Amino acid sequence: MYPRYPDVIRTIQQNLIREIIPDLRTDYAREQATGILVLLEHLVGCWDRAADILREENSDLRDTLREIARTTGGGTGTEDAAKSDLGVASRGEELMAENRELRARLASMIASAADGSAALRLAEGFMARQVERETAAVTGVAPTWD
Amino acid sequence: MRERLARFLSARIGAPVRVLDLSRKSGGGSRETWLFEAEWQEDGDTRHRPMVLRRDPTASLLESDREREFRLLERLHGLGIPVPRVEWFEPSPDWLDRPFFVMERAPGEPTPPTFPSEADPAQRERAARDFVDILARIHCLDWKKAGLDFLPGPGNARLAARTQLEEWHHLYEKERLAHEPLLDLAFRRLEEKLPVSDRVTVVHADFRSGNYLIDETGHITAMLDWEMTHLGDPMEDIGWACMKFWSGGGRVAGLLDRESFFQRYQEASGIPVDRGRVAFYELLGNVKMTIISMTGVRTLVDGRAADIVLAYVGFMIPRLLEDIARQLGVSA
Numbered sequence: 001m002y003p004r005y006p007d008v009i010r011t012i013q014q015n016l017i018r019e020i021i022p023d024l025r026t027d028y029a030r031e032q033a034t035g036i037l038v039l040l041e042h043l044v045g046c047w048d049r050a051a052d053i054l055r056e057e058n059s060d061l062r063d064t065l066r067e068i069a070r071t072t073g074g075g076t077g078t079e080d081a082a083k084s085d086l087g088v089a090s091r092g093e094e095l096m097a098e099n100r101e102l103r104a105r106l107a108s109m110i111a112s113a114a115d116g117s118a119a120l121r122l123a124e125g126f127m128a129r130q131v132e133r134e135t136a137a138v139t140g141v142a143p144t145w146d
Numbered sequence: 147m148r149e150r151l152a153r154f155l156s157a158r159i160g161a162p163v164r165v166l167d168l169s170r171k172s173g174g175g176s177r178e179t180w181l182f183e184a185e186w187q188e189d190g191d192t193r194h195r196p197m198v199l200r201r202d203p204t205a206s207l208l209e210s211d212r213e214r215e216f217r218l219l220e221r222l223h224g225l226g227i228p229v230p231r232v233e234w235f236e237p238s239p240d241w242l243d244r245p246f247f248v249m250e251r252a253p254g255e256p257t258p259p260t261f262p263s264e265a266d267p268a269q270r271e272r273a274a275r276d277f278v279d280i281l282a283r284i285h286c287l288d289w290k291k292a293g294l295d296f297l298p299g300p301g302n303a304r305l306a307a308r309t310q311l312e313e314w315h316h317l318y319e320k321e322r323l324a325h326e327p328l329l330d331l332a333f334r335r336l337e338e339k340l341p342v343s344d345r346v347t348v349v350h351a352d353f354r355s356g357n358y359l360i361d362e363t364g365h366i367t368a369m370l371d372w373e374m375t376h377l378g379d380p381m382e383d384i385g386w387a388c389m390k391f392w393s394g395g396g397r398v399a400g401l402l403d404r405e406s407f408f409q410r411y412q413e414a415s416g417i418p419v420d421r422g423r424v425a426f427y428e429l430l431g432n433v434k435m436t437i438i439s440m441t442g443v444r445t446l447v448d449g450r451a452a453d454i455v456l457a458y459v460g461f462m463i464p465r466l467l468e469d470i471a472r473q474l475g476v477s478a
Contacts, residue, residue, distance in 0.1 A: 028170035035172075035454035100324040107325040110334065124476045127328045131471050134464035142461040 009044050013037055042141040053137055054095040057130065061102035064126040068109055071118045147242070151182070151199065154241045155248070158234050161186045172455050177373060178203050181251060198230065201246035203451055213237060215373050216247045217296065225292055227283060228252075228368050252368035254359030260392050261355045261400030269364030274401040275410075276366035277358070281387070282414035284369075285347040285380040294348060299377025306343040306379040307426065311336055314434050321441045328467050328476065332433050335474060341423040343379035351375050353383045354392040355399040381420055384411065385427025390469050391435060391462075429473045436466045 003011065016033055024030045046053075089098040106123060113119040148165045155163040168182040180199040185192060202212055216235040223231050232249040239245070261270060289295060300309035315333055322329075351374035359368045386392075387399050387407070394400035398407045408419040440463065442456035471477070 026169055028172055031172040032454045035458065039454070039457055103325040103327060106327050107330045110327060110330045123327060124331070124474075127331065128471060128477050131328070131464065131467050131476075135468055138461045138464050141458075142465055 005047050006044050009040050009047070013040050016040075038141065042138075045140065046137065051090075051092060051095060053133065054092075054099055055090075057133060058089070058095060058098050058102055060126055060129060061099070061106060064122055065102065065105055065109070068113075068119045068122050071122065147180075148182075150242055151180075154234075154236065155184055156186075159184075159186055161188060172453065177201070196251035197233070198249050198251050199242075199246055200249070201242060202244040203453075204244070211373065212245045212247065214296065215375075218294065218372055218375055219249065221292060221294055222372075225287065227287075228280060228366060229372070230368050230370070252359055254361050254367035256357075256359055256370075257355050257400075259354060259356035260394035261397070263395045263400065266364070269360075270401060272364030273355075273360055273366060274406075276364075277355075277399065277401055278407065278410040279414050280358075280366060280369055281350070281353055281383060282411055282417075284350055284353075285383070285415050285417055287348050289346075289348050289377060294377075297348065297375060297377045299346060303343040303346045303379070306346060306382075307340045307423075307430075310378060310382065310430060311340065314430070314437055317441070318433075318437050321437065321444045323440065323444060323447065326436065326440075326463075326467070328470050328474070329433055329436060331474060331476070332429060332470050336426065336430055336433070339426055341379075341381075341420070341426050343381070343423065345380065345417070346377050347380045347417075349376055349378040349380065349382045351378075351382065351386070353387050354389075355401065356392075379423060379427070380415075380417055381423035382427045382430075384408075384419060385424045385429075386431040388424060388428050389431045389435070391432065391466060425473075429470065432466050432470045432473065436463055436470070439463050439466065 016037055021030060021033050024033060089095045106126065109119060110123050113123065148168050151168070152163050152165045155165065164185040166183040166185055168180060171179040171181065178199075178201040180201070182197055182199065184195045184197050187193070200212075200215075213235055216232050219229050219232045222229045230249040230252040232247055235245075235247040236242070237245045257273075261273060287294065289297070300306040311333070318329060318333070350369070350372065352371050353369075357369065357371040358366045359370065361367050384407075388404060392399050396403065398404055401407075402410070408421075411417070412419055439459045442451075443460035445451040446456045446460075
């Protein structure tokens with residue numbers, strides 16, 4: 001048995017609240033520490049889902065790229081971008097690297113697809129799903145002004 | 147910091163200066179802001195002056211940008227635009243490690259980035275009136291005559307939108323951690339719909355609530371944050387102010403409804419509001435704000451800055467993307 005991640009994060013939060021913040025001398029330092037507390041709270045809420053969120057996005061990206069290639073029959077100059085030559089990553093840093101690569105491939109398709117084309121509509125479908133995913137992922141931590 | 151700043155002020159004022167109540171404000175990825183009170187003896191009296199120090203962060207904009215902001219504020223103050231009076235610009239790192247300038251602390255308090263919905267309606271109305279009037283005065287400045295031609299600009303009015311688009315696309319290419327497909331699409335659409343402006347004016351480029359100070363009655367005492375100011379299309383400021391991101395209660399900047407904003411602006415400035423150009427700059431505004439947020443995250447990831455506010459800025463990106471998707475008509 002060892003401290004699990006949420007417990008570690010809670011411990012850091014308690015340490016900040018009880019040991020560090022009371023001894024901070026400036027408003028700036030206290031604001032920074034309070035900001036760290038909020039971000040830690042966000043991590044407690046999503047640490048177990050972070051990799052799943054990336055896996056889901058990467059899977060959607062891969063499916064979208066395949067669908068675009070299938071729909072266009074490789075005739076849009078986007079066939080290279082749609083090649084499934086990437087292995088399926090499973091861990092944090094690999095998932096992020098894979099995500100960067102898949103996003104770059106989609107960007108390449110967006111640049112070359114014709115206006116009103118099926119390829120562009122499929123890419124837009126991914127974008128809409130992505131906005132929904134990202135909005136849900138930051139609920140509770142994203143600042144609002146109202 | 148306190149002692150070094152006191153040494154600088156003593157050298158400039160010509161008397162020993164004490165720096166009191168020095169405190170740093172959170173936020174501001176491109177500028178550090180410190181508030182303090184300077185105290186010194188002059189003609190047998192004790193003088194107190196509330197002041198602000200604006201210093202370059204550990205890694206950010208060019209030194210020339212700092213000097214440009216100083217020169218701009220100096221000129222605007224002389225022209226009667228409500229801005230804090232600047233005192234000293236110091237490009238050398240010898241005093242405080244990085245370039246900085248010192249200005250007076252204008253009276254009044256800042257608001258959140260959208261005017262508070264619970265505010266007294268009379269206070270909001272006064273702020274709205276000043277908001278429009280100040281914007282109109284900025285856009286009506288004869289910038290050549292006023293010696294503001296050192297501001298970066300498009301060369302001629304026809305190139306105003308293209309200049310902005312290219313500048314921000316370059317920044318996107320440089321600062322992104324990964325492609326953002328919606329931004330790639332937005333740049334494509336903006337390129338297709340480049341508008342042509344009929345005039346070049348001073349563009350504040352961050353004209354919104356949160357960037358001014360108000361007194362207790364709601365009057366705006368000073369317009370702040372001129373670091374992105376350039377020459378360009380006046381509709382750029384209108385589009386930026388109209389962004390949903392700064393809106394509250396369905397009001398532009400939380401202050402007044404869109405139609406009233408347009409009407410009052412036209413009356414005050416004599417410049418017709420071109421809704422097509424406003425829509426272009428509103429979309430570009432969301433794109434710019436997303437890139438600014440990305441840049442904040444990038445500076446954290448690269449270790450160039452450590453202000454925790456920059457992490458929060460990153461969490462605003464999905465909300466901005468939501469607005470961009472809506473403007474582009476992107477749906478699942």
